[in-house]
Amino acid sequence: MTDHFQRFTAPDASALAREIAQTRGALSKAQAAEDPLAVVDLAGDLASMLTTDRREAEARDLLAPLQSLAREHLAEESAGWFFLAFGTASQYLGLRAEANVMFTQAFELAQAQGWERLEHFVLMHWGRSLVEEGRLVRARQCFVQSLAIRERLNDPRASSTRRALDALGELESSAS
Numbered sequence: 001m002t003d004h005f006q007r008f009t010a011p012d013a014s015a016l017a018r019e020i021a022q023t024r025g026a027l028s029k030a031q032a033a034e035d036p037l038a039v040v041d042l043a044g045d046l047a048s049m050l051t052t053d054r055r056e057a058e059a060r061d062l063l064a065p066l067q068s069l070a071r072e073h074l075a076e077e078s079a080g081w082f083f084l085a086f087g088t089a090s091q092y093l094g095l096r097a098e099a100n101v102m103f104t105q106a107f108e109l110a111q112a113q114g115w116e117r118l119e120h121f122v123l124m125h126w127g128r129s130l131v132e133e134g135r136l137v138r139a140r141q142c143f144v145q146s147l148a149i150r151e152r153l154n155d156p157r158a159s160s161t162r163r164a165l166d167a168l169g170e171l172e173s174s175a176s
Contacts, residue, residue: 004092005131006164010052020049040070041078047085051092059089080109080118084125091129099129120149124161136172143168 010016023046030038043066047059063086070082087102103126110119127142143165150158 003132005128006160006167007092007128008052013053016049016053020046020053023049036069037073037076037078040066040073040076040082044070044078044082044085047089048081051085051089054092056089056092059085060093060095063089074109075113077113077115077118080106080113080115080122083109084118084122087122087129088125091125091132096129096133100126103129116149116153117155120146120153120155120157120161123149124157124164127164131168131171136168136175140165140168140172 023042027039027042027046030042043062047063050056050059050062063082066082067086070079073079083102083106087099087106090096090099090102103122106122107119107126109115110122123142123146127139127146130136130139130142143161147158147161147165149155150161
């Protein structure tokens with residue numbers, strides 16, 4: 001339906017590049033120290049930054065071989081963020097089935113563990129992906145759920161969720 005619905009762009013590309021370099025260095029140290037939880041955490045962070053930098057293929061290539069490691073740590077919130085990052089990279093590569101599996105996994109982990117911050121992020125990312133697939137009813141459900149959590153938490157990102165709902169409403173109007 002739409003290529004990239006409200007895709008995030010880093011406000012400072014130079015700062016993003018510095019964060020990528022720092023996180024890549026920290027990930028190398030965690031791998032050398034054989035610290036699996038830090039590897040999962042830092043790989044998810046790095047992949048998220050790479051995807052923001054429009055390097056989603058690199059992000060997916062980083063995460064794919066680490067899936068089993070992330071699954072060994074499902075009781076840790078970093079595993080949920082890992083699967084969210086994987087889903088987002090897959091989304092922007094057009095790997096919709098894979099993205100939906102990853103978003104589902106991140107969402108189920110967040111709900112099971114009560115990780116509301118992760119949950120509202122998953123719902124926003126998944127909702128945007130669903131808009132891109134043309135699944136507007138399900139996308140609206142994701143945005144509404146995300147907004148409810150963000151409002152309850154007094155999260156300033158509630159305004160971006162409202163903007164997504166407004167933009168979705170415009171798409172729905174033009175589709176009917």
